[in-house]
Amino acid sequence: MTDWKKIRAEFPALENWIFLNTATFGQLPKRATEAVACHFARRDRYACSDFMGWFEDADSVRATIARLIHAAADDIAFIPNACTGLSLMMGGMDWKPGDRIVTLEDEFPNHYYYPGYLAAQGVEFIETPFERFYDAINQRTRLVALSMVNYSTGFRPPLEEISGFLRERGVMLYLDGTQGLGALQLDISAIRPAMLSVDGYKWLLAPTGGGFIYVDSELRRHLRPNIIGWRSHRDWRNHENLHHGTPEFGTEAEKYEGGMLSFGPIYGMAASVEMMLEIGPEVIDERVMQLAGSVRDILRRAGGVLRADSDSLYISPVVTARFEEKDAGVLAHELKSRKVLVAARHGNLRVSPHFYNDETDLERFEAALKQVL
Template identity: 35%
Template sequence: MSPSLDSYRAEFPVLEKQLYFNHAGVSPTSLRAAAAVREWMDDVVQYGVKHERQWEAHTEHTRKLAARLINAAPEEIAFVRNTSHGLGLVAEGLDWRPGDEVAVATSLEYPSNVYPWLHLKDRGVEVREIAATEGGVTPEAVAAALTPRTRLVAVSSVQYASGYQTDLEAVGTLCERAGVLLCVDGIQSVGCVPVDVKRCKIHFLSADSHKWMLGISGAGFLYVAREVLPRLRPVLVGWRSTTDAWNFHRAHFELRSDALKLEEGSQAYTGVYALSAALELLLEVGAERIAARIRELLTLLDGELKALGWDTGPAPEHRAGILTFLPGAEDPRALYVWLSERNVSLSLRRGRLRVSPHFYNRPEELERLVRMARDFKKS
């Protein structure tokens, strides 16, 4: 039998100090991820480079875990520092032509999925706006934004501020029919809900691990579909980008054909070890089980907040791991500050309070949040 979800709470000591509902912002990491970092640190302190081959083997193990989580192949995974890094590698590495267009909802998206595309203006690439609908991107809005010059659609799997989940399968089918590349900012979905890059026909997906993956900042991965790897030119190259990477005695510049060509130099092993432990934890619990628990928690919270007469969103059919709300006639910022002072961790995004629990949160923790919010309303 699988361990109970409650049994994982011991991995997260932060729960002893806070009501933690801020996984769409920055997650607490686990004791096992911290132990993995210490394992590598202790090794290099005690033995220097002696076990470098083991570090490399652990890196490839981590690559396989990342691929498994999103239904990709290991050779389609490159390690990146963060989501912005991965999206930037895509934006700067494609063979753009003057007059090409990128379709993106600049009014909704987190800046990481806007600025890399705007930065292409001096290469003659134009950004075409995808119209926002109820705080999200719909397949219909994507279809309306496409023109014969569209080369790429850039979209978040889940919008960071509203919590609206994009129907990536429908958007992927649309892009395939139009011959358009699909690039996804996956940081608000990977680790929260099942992600299948093949079923959704995604060409690129970038995600950092410090949110739903329960890793640490500065460690993430970029997925590049095998069929588009030849079209993506590395922005930076180094010894690791090449086919004879470990032969330092000659210059043999032949780029790798897989996603590892995007990794130019030495690995950030602390991040890799933390990411490995975080991914093992997620896979151990199971993506479907994680999603079901989060859905249960948000359904409970949604009902309780509506009972107070407060506005909530997104609707269940568009929800992943985020529920936002407005506290009636109360000032959202004042409630946010009041809750923060009482050790409740959540976020304020675009004037709405954002709640994002994970699988180890309990229903009674959400009920406690509602009681506290009710107390604020009375005060």
């Protein structure tokens, strides 16, 4: 049996707040904070004389992340945020006038901004509701950009179905796993995106600045690095005799990192991922979806209108509802004044529990919601 009470004790912030807002920020476990502190204490102890050992630690973290998503360590590169991954993908491709990029309506702004920028090169950008998604894929489509879970509605696209459809047509899939990974299981070998980009500060419970990309081995053969620095050359570990001249890229995903890593966030992210692997991703998935189901019940009893009640693709850890006579932003503000943290996004009240929440949190949330409605 999983000792959820013991796990909850890892999260000091939960002592002061009813925190149901992981879709905005995940709370750091003590072990993540301690891992970051240990790194900086080590810097002081050794005056950074052991800095090459930090890169060896980073390689171990790649392997840990790879275990979480069922990938290989060579597939993993570190990034400071998800838009860096998207920029690496879209900025490293050879675009031609008439090429098409497709995303779904109400996606996170990242998936609009870079394609919009590429319009100056004649790239066509299509935003479509899911009902017309498959019709939007034509012979000119080169890339589809999707989120694992939609940040404002909770929509959870059928990724295996979509990825199979795209592979049959030679279309690449860019997947943003920031909303979802850490709560939901993800087997990258089943979905096979060209790239997965994850900012770890939400469901992965990492410090800000801790994130990663998975880059498929086939994509690595032709995607040009566009962040280029001293670690771009394949022999960069020979730091006492660094290569001078045009870099010769290696075959691993780390060739997209370019320069020095943000080690503090990486150590913190590693500690959180290790905790998740100890608990078991399948156990966490079940726990989060159980809590999300209870949240839906609470919102329903309070008179909320839920998209998930009419479409099962909206059943996810990001639970949203609309209240006809109350603005979602006002509700979120009034709940915050009662030490209950949720969010408002595009008219939806958004509630996003993680495995560190418990039934008492939900009872207090329901009581506070009754007070403000």
